Amino acid sequence: MTHESGPTIRLRRVGIELRRIRESAGLSVHEAGRLLNRSPSSISKYENGQVRLWNRELDRILDHYDVKDPALRRGDPHVRAQPHSRPAADRGVRPSRHHGGPAW
Known part of the structure; x- marks a missing residue:
């Protein structure tokens, strides 16, 4: 089992995009936290x-940031989860019963 000491490239890319969206919406970290009912620390950790x-939480953030861009909404590869190259069963992973899997 490998352990990553820092954010993955995908997580960093998504965070950079979320920060860009928040800033272009004219929101501070504190304002975004109030809008999303999250702490400024949580917003910072996302970014x-x-x-x-989770995809559901990402959709909620994009809704609150008033993002209309269809590329972000439908699954830009830097924002949404990418399918694994092998089926989950082949990797020894049980399929999730939750709706809206991880966004990345």
């Missing part, structure tokens, strides 16, 4: 790629 977001 620094320190935590994974």
